[in-house]
Structure formats: C-alpha cells, structure tokens
Amino acid sequence: MLLKISTPLPKDIPLELPLPEWLLVGLLVFAFLAHIVFINLMLGGSILTLWSQIKGLKNKEYDTFAHEIAKTITVNKSMAVVLGVAPLLCINALYTIYFYSANALTGFVWILIIPLVIIAFLLTYLHKFSWESMENNKRLHISIMAAAVGLFLFIPLIFLTNVNLMMFPEKWGTVHGFLEALVLPNVFPRYFEFLGACLTVTGLFVVGYNKRKNYPVEEIYTSFTRFDIYKLGFGVTFIGLGLQILFGLIVVFTIPAKGLGFDVISIMIATGITLIYAFYWTWKTLTGEQAQILQFFTKIVISIVVFLVLYGGNRQLYRHNALAPHQKLMAAKTKEFQKLSEEARLHPVVEVEVADTSEFGKGKDLFTKNCSSCHKEKEKLVGPPMTEMVSIYENNPEGLKKWINSPGKKRPDYPQMPSFGSLSNEDLDELAKYILSIKK
Amino acid sequence: MDFPMFHLDWLNNRFLIAVIAILHVLINHGLAVGYIPYITWMEYKGLKNSKSDEITDMKWDAFIYKKMKVAFIITTTIGAMTGVGIWFSASLVSPSSIASLIRVFFWAWFIEWFVFVTEVVLILIYFLTWKNSNKSLSAKMRHIRFGWFLAVFSWITMAIIVAILGFMMDPGNWNEHHSLLNGFSNPIYLPQLAFRTPTAMLVAGLFGMLLTVIFGKKEPELRAKGIKYAGIWILCWAPLSLIGAIIYWNVLPEAMIANMSTAVGTMQFSEYYDLLKIIIIVAISLVLVLATFAFLKPSRVKIWMVIIPCFCAFGFLGVFERVREFIRKPYVIGGYMYSNLLREEDYPLYKKEGILKFATYASTSEINESNKIQAGRDVFMLTCSRCHTTKGVNSITYVFERMYGFGKPLDVASVAGYIPNMHMGRTYMPPFPGNDKELDALAHFIKSLQTSGESLEGVQSKGVQVNPINSVETFKK
Numbered sequence: 001m002l003l004k005i006s007t008p009l010p011k012d013i014p015l016e017l018p019l020p021e022w023l024l025v026g027l028l029v030f031a032f033l034a035h036i037v038f039i040n041l042m043l044g045g046s047i048l049t050l051w052s053q054i055k056g057l058k059n060k061e062y063d064t065f066a067h068e069i070a071k072t073i074t075v076n077k078s079m080a081v082v083l084g085v086a087p088l089l090c091i092n093a094l095y096t097i098y099f100y101s102a103n104a105l106t107g108f109v110w111i112l113i114i115p116l117v118i119i120a121f122l123l124t125y126l127h128k129f130s131w132e133s134m135e136n137n138k139r140l141h142i143s144i145m146a147a148a149v150g151l152f153l154f155i156p157l158i159f160l161t162n163v164n165l166m167m168f169p170e171k172w173g174t175v176h177g178f179l180e181a182l183v184l185p186n187v188f189p190r191y192f193e194f195l196g197a198c199l200t201v202t203g204l205f206v207v208g209y210n211k212r213k214n215y216p217v218e219e220i221y222t223s224f225t226r227f228d229i230y231k232l233g234f235g236v237t238f239i240g241l242g243l244q245i246l247f248g249l250i251v252v253f254t255i256p257a258k259g260l261g262f263d264v265i266s267i268m269i270a271t272g273i274t275l276i277y278a279f280y281w282t283w284k285t286l287t288g289e290q291a292q293i294l295q296f297f298t299k300i301v302i303s304i305v306v307f308l309v310l311y312g313g314n315r316q317l318y319r320h321n322a323l324a325p326h327q328k329l330m331a332a333k334t335k336e337f338q339k340l341s342e343e344a345r346l347h348p349v350v351e352v353e354v355a356d357t358s359e360f361g362k363g364k365d366l367f368t369k370n371c372s373s374c375h376k377e378k379e380k381l382v383g384p385p386m387t388e389m390v391s392i393y394e395n396n397p398e399g400l401k402k403w404i405n406s407p408g409k410k411r412p413d414y415p416q417m418p419s420f421g422s423l424s425n426e427d428l429d430e431l432a433k434y435i436l437s438i439k440k
Numbered sequence: 441m442d443f444p445m446f447h448l449d450w451l452n453n454r455f456l457i458a459v460i461a462i463l464h465v466l467i468n469h470g471l472a473v474g475y476i477p478y479i480t481w482m483e484y485k486g487l488k489n490s491k492s493d494e495i496t497d498m499k500w501d502a503f504i505y506k507k508m509k510v511a512f513i514i515t516t517t518i519g520a521m522t523g524v525g526i527w528f529s530a531s532l533v534s535p536s537s538i539a540s541l542i543r544v545f546f547w548a549w550f551i552e553w554f555v556f557v558t559e560v561v562l563i564l565i566y567f568l569t570w571k572n573s574n575k576s577l578s579a580k581m582r583h584i585r586f587g588w589f590l591a592v593f594s595w596i597t598m599a600i601i602v603a604i605l606g607f608m609m610d611p612g613n614w615n616e617h618h619s620l621l622n623g624f625s626n627p628i629y630l631p632q633l634a635f636r637t638p639t640a641m642l643v644a645g646l647f648g649m650l651l652t653v654i655f656g657k658k659e660p661e662l663r664a665k666g667i668k669y670a671g672i673w674i675l676c677w678a679p680l681s682l683i684g685a686i687i688y689w690n691v692l693p694e695a696m697i698a699n700m701s702t703a704v705g706t707m708q709f710s711e712y713y714d715l716l717k718i719i720i721i722v723a724i725s726l727v728l729v730l731a732t733f734a735f736l737k738p739s740r741v742k743i744w745m746v747i748i749p750c751f752c753a754f755g756f757l758g759v760f761e762r763v764r765e766f767i768r769k770p771y772v773i774g775g776y777m778y779s780n781l782l783r784e785e786d787y788p789l790y791k792k793e794g795i796l797k798f799a800t801y802a803s804t805s806e807i808n809e810s811n812k813i814q815a816g817r818d819v820f821m822l823t824c825s826r827c828h829t830t831k832g833v834n835s836i837t838y839v840f841e842r843m844y845g846f847g848k849p850l851d852v853a854s855v856a857g858y859i860p861n862m863h864m865g866r867t868y869m870p871p872f873p874g875n876d877k878e879l880d881a882l883a884h885f886i887k888s889l890q891t892s893g894e895s896l897e898g899v900q901s902k903g904v905q906v907n908p909i910n911s912v913e914t915f916k917k
Contacts, residue, residue, distance in 0.1 A: 006908060006911035006912065006913045007906070007911055007912040008800050008801065008904070008906040008910065008911060008912075009800065009910055009912045009914075009915050010443070010800040010910070011441070011442050011798075013536070013539045013540055013543055014783075015540055015544060018542070074516075075564060075568075078516050078560055078564060079560075081520050081524065081560075082520070082553075082556060082557045084524075085524065085556065085557075086550075088524075089542065089546070089549055092538075092539070093542050093543065093546060096539040096543075100532075100535040100539065101443055101444050103446075103531060104443055104444040104445065104446040104535065104898075105444055105899055105900065105904070106900065107446040107532050107899065107900030108901065110532065110900075111456070111525075111528055111529060111532060113528065114460065114521050114522065114524065114525035114528060114529075117521050118517050118518050118521045121516070121517040121521070122517050125513050125517070129509075169912075170912075172444070172904060172906070173903070173905070174903070176902065176903035177900060326912065329912055332915075333910075337798065340789055340793075341785060341786045343789075344786075344788040344789035344792050345785060345788045345789070348788040348791065349788070349791055349792045369864065370861060370864050370865065372857060373854060373858030374843065381854065382844060415843055417865075418865035419865075420864065420865060422864065
C-alpha cells in the first residue's frame with residue numbers, strides 16, 4: 001500500500017472546445033444563475049409550504065397561504081429542470097474530465113438523482129392535486145409534502161458533492177463511493193449557505209407574487225392582509241440572509257486554500273457586503289412602518305441579484321484557480337500522448353511474419369487469423385475439425401468457399417458459424433486450397 | 441482510459457441506458473408528440489357535440505381534462521427527467537463518447553435544449569389555461585387552436601431531435617462537415633420520421649384508450665364514447681404506422697452497409713432484424729383488432745384488452761431502438777471511436793506498448809506471473825466492460841462457454857487465440873487493442889472467472905487505483 005496516494009493525471013479529450021473558453025464560462029455562469037433561482041424557489045417554496053401548512057393546523061389562514069405557494073412549486077420545478085440542462089452542457093464541455101470523473105466516483109448516487117427527482121416531483125403533484133380530497137386527513141397530506149421536502153433537501157447534496165469532488169483530483173484516489181465524497185471539507189458549509197439562499201429568494205418571491213395588482217389577496221384570505229403576507233415574506237428573507245451570512249463566514253474559514261487568491265477573497269468580501277446590505281434593509285423593513293413596507297423592496301432585490309452574480313462568478317473563479325495547474329499538466333500530457341500515438345501510427349509494429357512462400361502458405365495464414373480459434377486439425381473445438389471438412393468438400397472447393405462466405409446451420413449440437421463475407425474471392429481460394437490439403 | 445470506470449456487473453451498463461431511454465421514448469411519443477393532437481381532437485369533439493346554448497360539453501371536457509392531467513404530470517416528471525437521465529447514464533457508462541460528441545455537436549445540443557424549454561413552457565400554458573378557457577366560446581376556440589399549434593410544435597421538436605440524433609451518429613461525417621443538414625439528409629432520417637410519427641399517434645391512442653377505461657368506470661356513456669373515438673384514432677394511424685415500419689425495415693440493411701466496414705448480415709443483427717419483423721406484425725395486428733373491436737363494441741372493452749397491446753407497443757419501440765443502436769457497432773462514433781471507448785487512431789500505439797501503460801487508473805502496467813489475474817481484470821475493465829459483465833447479462837464467461845461448451849473449463853490458449861481475431865467473424869466486435877502480454881492476462885482472468893465466480897465492482901463502490909506512472913507526481917519529474 002502506498003502511503004501517499006498520488007494525483008491522477010488523465011488525458012483530455014483531444015478535440016477543440018466548441019466555443020472560446022471565456023464564452024463558455026460566461027454561458028455557464030449565466031445559465032447556472034437562471035437555473036439556481038428556480039431551484040431556490042422550488043426548494044424554498046416547498047419548505048415554506050410545509051411550515052405554513054403545519055401552522056395551518058391551528059390557523060386556517062396559513063393553510064390557505066401554503067396552498068397558494070404549493071401551486072407555484074410545480075411550475076418552478078419544471079423551469080428548474082429545463083433550465084438546468086444548459087449549465088450542465090457547459091460544465092460538460094468545459095470540465096469534461098473533472099466532472100465525469102466525479103460523477104463516476106459517486107456513480108450510484110449520481111444516477112439516483114433521476115428516480116429521486118421523479119419521486120419528489122410526483123409527490124409535489126400528489127400534494128397539490130389532493131388538497132381538497134385530503135382536507136379531512138391533513139396529517140397524511142402534510143407528510144406527503146414532508147417526504148417531498150426531505151428529497152428536495154437531499155438532492156442538492158448530490159450535486160454539491162460532485163461539483164466539489166471535481167475540483168480535487170488529488171482526492172479521487174481516496175474516495176470510495178458517495179458518502180466518502182460527501183464528507184470532504186467544504187460540502188456542508190456550502191450546502192447550508194445554499195439553503196439560506198433558498199429562503200432569501202423565496203421570501204422575496206412571496207412579496208413579489210402577492211404584490212401583483214391582479215392577484216386577489218382579499219378574496220383568497222379572510223383575515224390575512226397583503227401587509228401580513230409581505231411581512232411573512234420579508235421575515236423568511238431575513239432568516240435566509242442570516243443563514244447565508246453565518247455559513248458564508250464558515251465557508252471563508254473552511255474552504256480549501258487550493259483555489260484561493262486575492263481575486264477570490266476580494267469578491268468574497270464584496271458578496272459579504274451585499275448580503276449585509278440586504279440584511280440591513282430587510283431588518284429596516286421589518287421594523288419600519290406598515291405603510292412603507294415595500295419602500296426598500298427594490299433595493300433588497302437588486303442587492304440580492306448583485307450578490308447572486310458576484311457569488312456565481314466567484315465560484316467559477318475559485319474553480320478556475322483550483323483546477324488551472326492540473327489542467328495545464330493535463331494539456332501537456334495529452335499532447336505528449338498524441339505525439340506518441342501519431343508516431344505509432346506512422347511506424348506501426350510490423351507483425352513478425354516470416355512470409356510463408358510455400359504452396360499453402362497464404363491459406364495457412366488466413367486460416368490462423370480467421371478460423372483457428374474455432375477449428376483444429378483433428379479434434380473438434382468449437383466447430384468440426386478440418387479433417388471433416390476435407391471429407392465433405394474433397395472434390396468441391398467451390399462449395400467450401402460458399403459455406404465460408406455464408407454458412408448455414410447443419411449440426412444441431414454446434415453453434416452457428418459467423419459469416420466471413422469480408423474475405424475476398426482470392427483469399428477464399430487460398431483458404432480452401434489449404435484446408436483441403438490436410439490429410440485425413 | 442482517462443475516466444474512472446462506472447460499472448454495473450449484473451444488469452450490464454447498456455441496460456441502464458436502455459431502460460431510461462426506452463421509457464423516455466415511450467413517454468415522449470405516446471404522451472406528448474402523439475397525445476397532444478389526440479387530446480386536442482377530443483377537446484374539439486366536446487365543443488362540436490355540445491348543445492347550442494353551452495360553450496362545450498362540460499362533462500366531456502372535464503373527462504378529457506383529466507386525461508390531459510395524467511399526461512401532463514407524467515411528461516413533466518418522468519418524461520423530462522428520463523430525458524436528462526439518458527444523458528446522465530450515458531455520461532457514466534460512456535463518458536469519452538459523450539464528451540467527444542459534445543465537443544463537436546455543442547450547438548446541436550444547444551438547439552435541442554432550446555426546443556425542449558419551449559416545449560415544456562407551451563405544455564405548461566396549454567394545461568394551466570384549460571380551465572380558464574371554459575369561460576367563453578372564443579377563449580375555448582383559442583385554446584383548441586393553441587392545442588393544434590402545440591401539436592405541430594411537438595412534432596417539429598421530434599423531427600429536429602431525430603435529425604440531431606442522425607447527425608450525431610452519421611458515420612464518416614464525424615468531424616468533417618458540421619452542418620446539421622447532414623442529419624436531415626441521413627439515409628434513415630425520413631424513414632425514421634415516417635415510422636415514428638404514426639407510431640407516436642398509435643401509442644397515444646392506446647394510452648388514451650387505457651385512461652378512458654380507467655377513468656370511465658362511473659360514466660359508462662363517456663367511457664363508451666371515449667373508447668370509440670380512440671378506436672377511430674388508432675384505425676386511422678395504424679396502417680400508416682405499418683407502412684412506416686416497412687419502409688424503415690427495408691432501409692435498415694442499407695444503413696448497416698454504410699456503418700459497418702465489413703460484412704452486412706451478422707447473425708446477431710439478423711436475429712434482431714427478424715424479431716423486429718415479428719414484433720411489428722404482431723403488435724400492429726393486435727392493435728388493429730383492439731381498435732376495430734373498440735369501434736364496434738366500445739362498451740365491451742375491458743382493461744386487460746388495452747393493457748396487452750400497450751405492453752406490445754412498449755416491446756415494439758424497445759426493439760426498434762435496440763436495432764437502431766446496434767447499427768452503430770463496432771463503433772460508438774462511426775469510424776472514430778469503438779464501442780470500448782478507445783479511438784481507432786490510438787490502436788497502433790496500444791498494439792505497440794499495451795493499454796495499461798496509458799490507463800490513468802490501473803493497478804499495474806508491468807505484467808508478471810504474480811499479478812497476471814489482477815492485470816487481466818484491469819484489461820477487462822478497460823476493454824470489455826462497456827458491453828460485457830463477469831457473470832451477469834451478456835457475461836464474458838457466457839459468451840465463451842456458448843462457443844466452447846457450457847460447464848467445460850475454458851482453454852486459455854483458445855481464448856487468447858480467439859480474441860485477436862474475433863472482429864473478423866463477428867464484425868460488431870471492436871478489435872482487441874492491447875499487446876500480447878495483456879491478451880494473455882485477459883485470457884487468464886476470463887478463465888479464472890469460471891471458478892472464482894467473482895463479480896467486478898465499478899469505481900462507484902470500489903474507488904480507483906491511480907496508475908503510478910500516470911500521476912501528476914511522475915509527470916512532473
């Protein structure tokens with residue numbers, strides 16, 4: 001056993017990137033943001049639905065609120081899935097070796113994403129469409145949502161584990177399956193930070209959704225006013241921001257130094273500032289006057305958008321820094337391999353064949369290459385021995401050639417012989433000549 | 441060579457992709473492409489058969505809405521996720537090929553994605569605006585028009601995706617001409633479309649009938665009417681599906697010639713080919729019998745009568761996709777990469793120096809007497825495991841015992857003699873890439889499987905062993 005497990009150095013796919021790298025990176029960051037916002041809404045929305053439905057057991061208004069949010073989850077989840085494909089495509093193209101290696105190393109759980117997401121989605125539909133019919137069985141109804149939330153909470157861990165593992169090729173040799181990759185440093189702090197972001201974004205969504213002029217809050221609720229719901233939304237954002245700041249700090253201290261640099265650190269500080277800024281104005285909103293509750297809404301939304309862009313960009317920058325040295329070595333290794341491969345193509349190994357110039361030499365060669373794995377001279381191997389062929393075709397070489405070209409099936413206890421249609425007529429002549437030269 | 445090898449040693453790796461892909465095709469064809477026009481037609485029937493003082497036949501409309509709801513739920517969950525799942529599973533099992541395809545066909549993928557997003561959004565709109573559209577006649581008519589529009593759009597989606605698939609699998613054109621037009625001009629493109637279109641309609645009619653039977657329990661009148669319409673729908677499309685199938689069936693061997701460097705009809709292919717013929721005939725006749733019966737005696741249709749043809753359709757599409765996949769062999773990317781994920785251009789190098797030397801993950805690159813079995817296992821993983829298991833589906837011991845006799849001990853020399861030549865007789869097999877020592881180690885490993893009964897674990901449970909000569913540490917020196 002080696003004490004030090006070495007870092008693998010694979011070869012890259014020897015084909016050009018489909019787009020200039022900067023463009024792919026830009027697409028990745030942008031497409032990922034669009035995807036993650038809907039993921040935030042899907043996960044944050046389901047947590048909020050679960051929470052308010054439980055509260056709704058005592059206060060009917062919360063139950064109504066839960067129903068209203070539940071209706072949005074299934075739409076948001078569809079958007080989240082379809083918008084997830086583009087960033088997946090970009091990361092596949094940009095970080096092929098790293099991403100696929102991480103996928104394979106956590107393969108079993110990675111492919112479980114598919115059935116788990118399907119089950120979670122079906123549960124959210126079941127929950128949504130059984131709202132009326134399960135009115136008298138609230139606890140069971142709530143547990144359907146709880147199961148969906150449980151799955152929704154687990155699935156991002158699989159993705160996070162993968163995007164984390166891909167950045168550390170030096171760990172690939174130490175990982176045996178998903179669980180060992182999950183406990184690598186950096187996964188959990190990032191996960192909780194992500195959960196905070198889900199609440200932040202969902203809280204703002206709740207405010208925006210209920211702010212719409214044509215949305216009849218007054219008809220839907222009996223005692224809840226728009227103000228109550230705004231307050232609830234900002235409250236959720238406040239908790240989310242708090243979580244983000246707390247775990248953001250933990251991330252700063254626990255993130256492996258590998259990809260860090262002054263660039264990453266300074267953007268980290270900037271993201272921290274935008275979060276604190278949003279946190280401050282959310283606090284102001286919650287403690288301010290009722291009439292002015294929407295006063296800082298735009299301000300908070302803009303700061304969160306700025307945060308998301310900076311954060312997403314910074315993750316990419318960290319990934320870039322972390323992998324650049326390894327990518328450089330990999331490029332060199334790939335080049336070296338291609339050179340070797342080209343040389344071998346130009347000077348292939350010459351099969352040391354002493355050209356057998358005797359009468360049956362060519363046929364014998366052909367026999368060795370094409371037939372000998374199934375036919376021997378005197379005993380049965382897979383097919384009958386050559387001596388039997390001689391008995392059948394002694395005076396009929398054309399028949400033998402025809403058989404080799406497109407064999408039939410005569411013997412029930414022998415497997416079917418494959419066709420050798422690839423042999424030329426001249427080769428078949430030589431082959432038949434050789435076979436029929438065997439002495440019985 | 442460069443990726444850790446995910447491996448399912450019982451089910452077989454290809455099986456994973458196949459299950460996900462067939463499920464996806466079935467849902468895409470049966471509950472989207474074919475189903476949307478079927479449902480829109482049903483929605484229109486409600487409008488047409490309503491009394492003059494109502495917008496539409498509300499009871500019928502609610503019945504149809506329920507059928508759309510099922511399709512909506514399934515397509516946006518299982519349908520969408522199996523689409524992503526094909527990609528997930530293919531990149532686990534066959535990373536080098538997917539990675540190469542993405543590098544070259546990035547934009548094709550991008551278009552596919554764009555079309556996919558649009559389709560999901562349109563389906564969301566169609567379904568979610570249904571109830572509101574029942575408030576006025578003009579809204580209802582607009583909704584039905586939108587339904588027809590969506591039907592045309594989902595058909596175009598399929599037409600594009602079939603082209604993209606054809607384009608990506610187009611042999612010889614790999615890397616040379618990047619025009620998507622190649623996909624459309626591919627010799628099997630139009631036959632595929634001629635087959636897939638009516639078959640999608642047919643399967644949709646079957647699903648529609650099945651749901652009618654299930655939901656119609658308490659409404660015998662609606663049930664009978666629904667079954668009759670589904671019967672008519674199927675009767676219209678079944679002959680076209682049969683014609684499409686025949687056209688497609690006839691062009692397949694031609695596609696084989698283009699794809700395979702050597703012989704046309706291998707045994708395995710002709711087995712599938714014959715199976716396809718039988719299944720086409722059995723499935724379509726069964727469906728025709730059902731549809732005629734449904735048309736004549738709609739109230740006597742029972743659930744089992746519908747379920748059986750549904751399963752047939754499943755098998756039908758399954759074999760169809762299987763044949764389409766088989767055509768590619770021995771390549772995964774025509775003329776460029778073999779189905780063992782090794783590039784043809786690197787073969788001379790492997791022949792010269794062996795493959796273990798260039799494998800990122802291997803226990804050794806120097807084979808000697810004591811590590812022969814271990815090295816053989818690595819060679820097996822690198823060169824055989826994409827299609828063969830050690831003791832599960834299509835296991836390596838099974839394929840050898842089928843030739844040399846079941847239950848008999850394999851002869852190492854015969855196995856080692858057979859492997860380098862197997863691609864001559866069995867043209868769907870890629871040539872063996874390694875050197876003589878590796879061949880010998882592989883043969884020993886295969887023989888050892890007969891007695892050890894070991895199963896080969898993939899990296900998802902066993903992890904990887906970094907080949908010391910292909911590590912960062914060695915390269916830096």
